[in-house]
Amino acid sequence: MSDTGSDRPTGALLMGRPFGVPVYVTPTWFLITGLITWLFGGQMNAVLPGLGAARYLVALFFALAFYGSVLIHELAHTVVALRYRLPVRRIQLQFFGGVSEIEKEAETAGREFWLAFSGPLLSLALGAVFLGGMQLVEPGTVPGVLLAALMLSNVVVAAFNLLPGLPLDGGRILRALVWKVTGNPMAGTLAAAWAGRLLAVAVLVGMPTVALYQAPQASMTSTLVDAVLGAILGAIIWNGAGGSIRAARLRERLPELLARALARPAVSVAADTPLAEALRQVEAAGAHGLIVVDGHGDPVALVREQAVRTVPLHRRPWTATGAVSRGLEPGLRIPADLAGEDLLDALRSSPAGEYLVQEPDGAVLGILAARDVELAFARAMAGQAPLPAAV
Structure with a gap:
């Protein structure tokens, strides 16, 4: 270490x-x-x-x-x-x-x-x-x-x-x-x-x-x-x-800390989609995350929530969604069935704000936000049941 x-x-x-x-x-x-x-x-x-x-x-x-x-x-x-x-x-x-x-x-x-x-x-x-x-x-x-x-x-x-x-x-x-x-x-x-x-x-x-x-x-x-x-x-x-x-x-x-239960529903958009339009699609779909996909629809990056907050409202129509995203490194792909200490170990080994949650067959389930896991962990320490991610 x-x-x-x-x-x-x-x-x-x-x-x-x-x-x-x-x-x-x-x-x-x-x-x-x-x-x-x-x-x-x-x-x-x-x-x-x-x-x-x-x-x-x-x-x-x-x-x-x-x-x-x-x-x-x-x-x-x-x-x-x-x-x-x-x-x-x-x-x-x-x-x-x-x-x-x-x-x-x-x-x-x-x-x-x-x-x-x-x-x-x-x-x-x-x-x-x-x-x-x-x-x-x-x-x-x-x-x-x-x-x-x-x-x-x-x-x-x-x-x-x-x-x-x-x-x-x-x-x-x-x-x-x-x-x-x-x-x-x-x-x-x-x-x-x-x-x-x-x-x-x-x-x-x-x-x-x-x-x-x-x-x-x-x-x-x-x-x-x-x-x-x-x-x-x-x-x-x-x-x-x-x-x-x-x-x-x-x-x-x-x-009880299960990636599947904590995953947020997400919307997929192309990298050149204006950030304002991407956020509009998220709101319309009732989702809470953004995934950047390539021309074949395969995920290539995750939009960083913290980076989105730094973009002023008047700049969002002119900012590409890809500009506030992070490339999908291997450690940012989390199996949907990962749970407990294994889930925490995976997050510790690849620190990030967001992770892509995938089913065993590779299908995208959604996005796992690190702060959601932290909140669920805190509730577990307090003896309370972890809340599912915001839907």
Whole structure:
């Protein structure tokens, strides 16, 4: 996928394209990296007091290595998604970890399970690798401390992600299991999303409570930090769970986005027809689109509605219809039976204002306006039935 402005998160830096998938570092990553460096550097002073100020360089190395492990975790999801022919839009490294933006759902519960489990599984494997490395170095040295910290952090990442609630990997595993038992992916989503909301409340209340229990004499600053982190993490999980429900309900409605139902009736005219006359024919026929045809009656271009609006009324009798049209490129021909995500993918691959809708035998059905699809998509997101195109 090209690195367009719409693909790049605001303020993010492109770090590379492993497996053809762009990896971005968001501004919040720098914040959390700095926080990890500061906290781990303070802990290093107690473990290796002889390092002095150099402990912060060691802490920075740990923060970078930790996020390298997070990236490997996300790449595991990406590789499995690509193996199942699921497009991955991008990977983001950000506050509280990373995320792989997979644009389609797995087709079966089994694939959903492996797609979700691959990340924690690889984090556990990394933890085992670092554990093995610990056997080769002295425990009281810088390499020993770093390997121990990376082993523990990867195990924690795996354990946290396996918690059974969306949007965590464990929530997707729970969704896959409920889906497998019930045969209903929506039932799995609802079960895992509500588990995620319960988990969000538990994190919100539990993080500061556990911190106080473990260290009753902790400073007010330390307690406040735990409470703020718990609130942020709880809000992320809660919003992610709600977003999963909305996305699942939207996918249930997507099949209702059918090119045939949204196609506008259109009138065919020659390219040299005056625009005023072409618009008169459209009004007389009760149509809402214009197709430019050649001498054999075959469609060669589509009149752009936006371009028509720019032509003043007094100029329309002297403006040829072909002057406000766009040639029919291959991506502008849409099969009448195209629906749902396939329809949206077709429109994304060839951005335009209008598309020609054709029957399987090549007969012209009408014109599909991008804004009609956008309106129908918005109604589907709101849980409303898509309206047919204007007739």
